Amino acid sequence: MKKIYTRPKTMKEAHFHYCPGCGHGIINRLLMEVVEEMGLRDKAICVAPAGCGMLLYNYFDIDTLESAHGRGAAVATGIKRVRPENLVFSYQGDGDLAAIGTAEGFHAANRGEQITVIFVNNGVYGMTGGQMAPTTLTNQVTTTTPNGRDPILAGHPVRICEVFSMLDGTTYLERVAVNKPAAVVKAKKAIKKAFQYQLDGKGFSLVEILSPCPTNWKMGPLESCRWIDDVMTKQFPLGVVKDIP
Amino acid sequence: MKKLMSGNAALGEAAILSGCMCYFGYPITPQNELTEYMAKRMNELGRVFIQSESEIAAINMVLGASATGARAMTSSSSPGMSLKQEGISYLAADELPAVVVDMVRGGPGMGNISPAQSDYLQATRGGGHGDYKTIVLAPGSVQELTEIVPLAFDLADQYRNPVIILGDGMLGQMMEPVDFDNIKPPKEYPKDYVLTGAEGRPSRMIRSLLFDTKEEEEHNWKLVRKYHRMQQNEIRYETFLIDDAEMVVVAYGIGARIARGAIKRLRQDNIKVGMVRPITAWPFPAPILQELAKTVHEFFVFEMSAGQLIEDVRLALAGQGHIHFYGRPGGVVPTPVELYRIIGRHYYMASGRKQP
Numbered sequence: 001m002k003k004i005y006t007r008p009k010t011m012k013e014a015h016f017h018y019c020p021g022c023g024h025g026i027i028n029r030l031l032m033e034v035v036e037e038m039g040l041r042d043k044a045i046c047v048a049p050a051g052c053g054m055l056l057y058n059y060f061d062i063d064t065l066e067s068a069h070g071r072g073a074a075v076a077t078g079i080k081r082v083r084p085e086n087l088v089f090s091y092q093g094d095g096d097l098a099a100i101g102t103a104e105g106f107h108a109a110n111r112g113e114q115i116t117v118i119f120v121n122n123g124v125y126g127m128t129g130g131q132m133a134p135t136t137l138t139n140q141v142t143t144t145t146p147n148g149r150d151p152i153l154a155g156h157p158v159r160i161c162e163v164f165s166m167l168d169g170t171t172y173l174e175r176v177a178v179n180k181p182a183a184v185v186k187a188k189k190a191i192k193k194a195f196q197y198q199l200d201g202k203g204f205s206l207v208e209i210l211s212p213c214p215t216n217w218k219m220g221p222l223e224s225c226r227w228i229d230d231v232m233t234k235q236f237p238l239g240v241v242k243d244i245p
Numbered sequence: 246m247k248k249l250m251s252g253n254a255a256l257g258e259a260a261i262l263s264g265c266m267c268y269f270g271y272p273i274t275p276q277n278e279l280t281e282y283m284a285k286r287m288n289e290l291g292r293v294f295i296q297s298e299s300e301i302a303a304i305n306m307v308l309g310a311s312a313t314g315a316r317a318m319t320s321s322s323s324p325g326m327s328l329k330q331e332g333i334s335y336l337a338a339d340e341l342p343a344v345v346v347d348m349v350r351g352g353p354g355m356g357n358i359s360p361a362q363s364d365y366l367q368a369t370r371g372g373g374h375g376d377y378k379t380i381v382l383a384p385g386s387v388q389e390l391t392e393i394v395p396l397a398f399d400l401a402d403q404y405r406n407p408v409i410i411l412g413d414g415m416l417g418q419m420m421e422p423v424d425f426d427n428i429k430p431p432k433e434y435p436k437d438y439v440l441t442g443a444e445g446r447p448s449r450m451i452r453s454l455l456f457d458t459k460e461e462e463e464h465n466w467k468l469v470r471k472y473h474r475m476q477q478n479e480i481r482y483e484t485f486l487i488d489d490a491e492m493v494v495v496a497y498g499i500g501a502r503i504a505r506g507a508i509k510r511l512r513q514d515n516i517k518v519g520m521v522r523p524i525t526a527w528p529f530p531a532p533i534l535q536e537l538a539k540t541v542h543e544f545f546v547f548e549m550s551a552g553q554l555i556e557d558v559r560l561a562l563a564g565q566g567h568i569h570f571y572g573r574p575g576g577v578v579p580t581p582v583e584l585y586r587i588i589g590r591h592y593y594m595a596s597g598r599k600q601p
Contacts, residue, residue, distance in 0.1 A: 042444035047309070048452070057450040063440040065312045066452035068335050071305035074297070078309020078317070079440065081293045082267060086442050104305065107298035 008036040012061050021221025023211025024052055026178045027120060028059050030188045031091075035062060038195060040087050045079055047072045047090040052126040056091060070101025073108035076115040087195060089116040095125045098134035098158045105160075112169030112203040116194045119160060119206055121236065122213040130216030134158040137235055142216070161208050161241040171203035173241040177210040177233070179225035186238075202244070210236055247422040252387045252412065253278035255423045256346065259394035260318050261286055264431035265344070267293040267310040267317040269303040273325045274358040275414035276348040280320065300325040304332030304345070311341040312451050314439035316398055316431065320346035322414070323356065323364050326372070333407050334373030337468070338453030340438075342401035344394070345379075346410045348417035351576025359576025360414035362500055363550035368409045369527040369557070376465050378472045380404070380479060381526040383411045383497045387421035393524075395428045400479065402434040404471060411526055413549070415499045415578065475528050482530035483522045486512065490519030492543040492569075492592050495534070495558050497523045499578070500548050506581025507588055516592050518545075526554075531561035538565040543595045545569040545588055549578065567595065 007013070010032040016025045035044050044062040048054055050069035057064035067075040072090030080088040097105045097119050105117060124142055125131040131144040135157050139148035149157075161173045172194055176187040187209055194205035210232055212224035219227060250258070257279050260268070268287055270280040280296065287294035293310065297303040303319045310317040321329060326347045336343050349364045351357040368381045380400050384390040390412065397408040440449055455461035485505060487493060496504040501522040511518045521537070523530050534544070544566050546555040551574040558568055569591040573579050593600035 043442040045440050045442060054454060057452060061443070061448045063443050063448050064450045064452070065309065065440055066335075066339070066450075066454060067305065067308070068331055071301065071308075071332070074302040074305035075309035075312075077295070077302075078267065078269070078306035078311075079313055080309075081295065081306075082310050082313045082315045083441065103298050104302050107302065111295075 008032045010036040010041050010061050012059055014058050016059065017055055018052065019215040021212055021214035021224055022052070023122065023178045023209070023213070024120065026184060027118070027187070027209055027211060028056055030184065030191055031118065032060060034188060034191045034195060038192065040195070043085065044087045044089070045083070047076045047079070047088070049090070049092045049096045051093040051096055053091050053093060053120060054127070070096050070099070071104055072096065072101060073113070073115065073117060074104040077108050077113050080113060080115050084114065087198060089118055089195070091118045092120070093126070094119070094121045094123065094133040094135040098160050106164070106167070109164045109204045109206070110167045110169045114198055114201055115204065116198050117206040118191070119208040120211050121208055122211045123232065124213055124216045126213050126216055135236070137231065157235050159236060161206065164206060165242040169204050170206070170242055171244045172197045172205040173208070174243070175208040175210065175236055175238050175241060177228050177238060179210065179212055179228040208236070210238070247424045249420050250387065250423050251278050251418055251420050252390050253348070253417040254282045255387050255391050256394055256410070257282035257286060259391040259425060259428060260344070260398070261290065262425055262428040263395040263398045264316050265318050265398065266315040267307070269295050269297050269306040269317070269319045271297050271300050271303050271321065271325060273322045275350055275360070275417050276320050276322050276346065278417065279346065300328035301331060304329040307343045308332055308336055308339070308341060311336065311343050312339070312440050314436045314441070318344040318346065320348070322348045322350045323352045323361070326364060326367065330373035333379065334371070334375055334377060335453060336407045337371070337377035337379065338375065339451050340405040341451070342405050343407045344397045344401055344410065345407055346412065349411065349413045351574070357576045358414060360416070360499060360578055361550060361574065361576050362413060362498060362548045363553065363574055364411065365526060365548070365550060365553035366556070368411050369529070377468060378475070378527060379406060380408045380475060380528070381411050382408065383524060383526045384416065385498050385501050385522065387416070387419065388423050390416065391423050391425055392427055399432065404475060406471065411498065413499050479525060480528050480530045480532065481524035482533055483524060484533070485520040485522065487519035487521065487537065489517050490541060491517045492545055492588070492595065493537055493541050494518060494520040494545045494547060494588065495523070495554065496520065496547040497526060497554065503579060503581050503584055504547050507584035510581065510585040511589055511592070514589070516589060518588060518592065529557045529561065531557070534558065534561040538562055542566050543569065543592070545571070545591060547571050547584060550574050569595070
């Protein structure tokens with residue numbers, strides 16, 4: 001019998017801790033598929049975040065380093081400047097990159113650091129229990145916006161790709177999603193392209209991935225996937241935001 | 246051959262000779278000469294220099310560089326050191342080596358840019374969150390600074406722990422003749438933990454997150470055992486005229502230099518005062534004070550703060566002897582003459598003799 005689907009060799013044999021319907025598991029797997037397909041297991045170093053993605057070193061069979069909340073891009077900078085021959089990427093959530101770590105992400109991008117940021121945008125702080133994130137949509141209910149996010153009191157959802165696109169150090173920024181098979185295929189392509197740009201020394205690359213969080217959205221997994229298409233992509237349109245080949 | 250250099254520049258050159266491959270810094274007075282020196286020299290040598298966007302970013306760049314096995318350093322002054330504490334806690338938890346320089350200035354808050362010694366407790370008590378310690382080296386001259394820098398890198402590598410160089414604005418900015426003859430090429434240390442890409446070996450992870458409380462507790466005890474080894478092996482201090490001393494001054498860094506001048510004057514008046522100068526503020530040289538307390542009753546703590554070093558002296562003496570104190574916080578630097586008068590007054594008060 002022919003095996004058509006198996007665990008990438010770059011993944012450890014472990015069960016994900018993610019909630020049912022969460023997008024992190026898909027994104028974790030996509031990253032390791034890409035690392036395996038590009039033959040980068042021996043060269044890759046991943047910087048793990050604080051938040052739901054923090055345990056990725058239990059799943060990735062590559063060298064990994066934990067970073068404090070928000071500091072992923074600075075930590076990745078330190079690694080990459082010493083070891084320019086390695087593939088260095090950080091994995092960061094929306095609170096991590098768009099709130100507490102905006103300065104580190106923004107300036108790594110502005111310096112054109114040869115790193116890739118995998119930016120998981122699910123619009124909430126997942127691990128801490130569903131508080132408002134910088135990417136929470138207007139009127140979206142979270143535990144810290146119980147009446148919905150009021151822009152007058154709590155600001156507006158941040159579009160990181162668009163903000164970073166203004167920085168001359170960035171070369172490739174794309175927003176993708178993992179809410180349906182076709183989107184997953186596109187997300188994988190984007191990750192591959194970002195890694196290739198880094199290997200080619202083209203500058204800073206970032207892939208923003210809209211990812212479902214059924215637990216904190218208080219929705220079923222299917223409803224969450226639909227909500228990304230119907231609501232989330234209106235604020236965060238999918239597609240290439242910047243590409244300088 | 247000796248060269249005339251500022252403490253900050255000499256520190257930079259000593260770091261380069263000690264094999265510092267990466268420097269990350271953010272401007273703050275009074276340590277800017279170090280960042281500027283590194284900007285020039287690291288680029289000349291093809292090593293890594295980044296002017297970071299903040300002290301927080303700088304210390305986290307150090308963490309990334311250190312995880313690859315490179316000798317890395319950052320520097321700042323008091324308000325910036327507060328920002329670095331997050332990263333220092335992670336370095337300690339991850340057991341990663343790093344050298345962090347604090348050229349202390351007046352505080353709290355914005356304070357001022359004058360020399361001070363008011364970050365002593367922050368440096369010697371860990372400074373950030375969690376149970377951890379850093380070795381704290383407190384040089385008292387520009388020449389000693391150049392000798393402390395290679396030691397700092399070696400201790401950081403040997404114990405896989407951040408090491409703090411605790412200077413002050415005066416030490417950083419004053420110029421003195423120095424040589425670098427004592428600095429040998431860096432030793433090799435085991436690097437079986439570093440991240441290089443998992444070529445030909447199992448993948449590695451460096452992390453401090455331990456959800457299992459038993460595992461986290463054991464990690465803490467492991468760190469404590471390491472700190473005990475530091476306390477056993479790494480205490481450094483200098484004594485000055487203690488053999489016949491009736492009063493022993495405890496002071497460090499620039500404070501000790503001022504005290505030395507005061508003691509020389511007191512000796513001219515036949516007042517028997519000596520000094521213990523901690524070179525490691527942590528681990529603190531408690532044993533020498535305990536030994537002295539067997540024969541000396543009067544101790545005098547002088548520091549350019551409202552009273553931080555005095556806590557360690559109290560802990561070391563544990564009720565023995567009598568502790569006098571003179572502190573000048575806020576960036577004030579007293580003269581040796583001022584200190585001579587103060588110590589002399591305390592000496593006569595304690596001895597019951599009439600001051601001439």
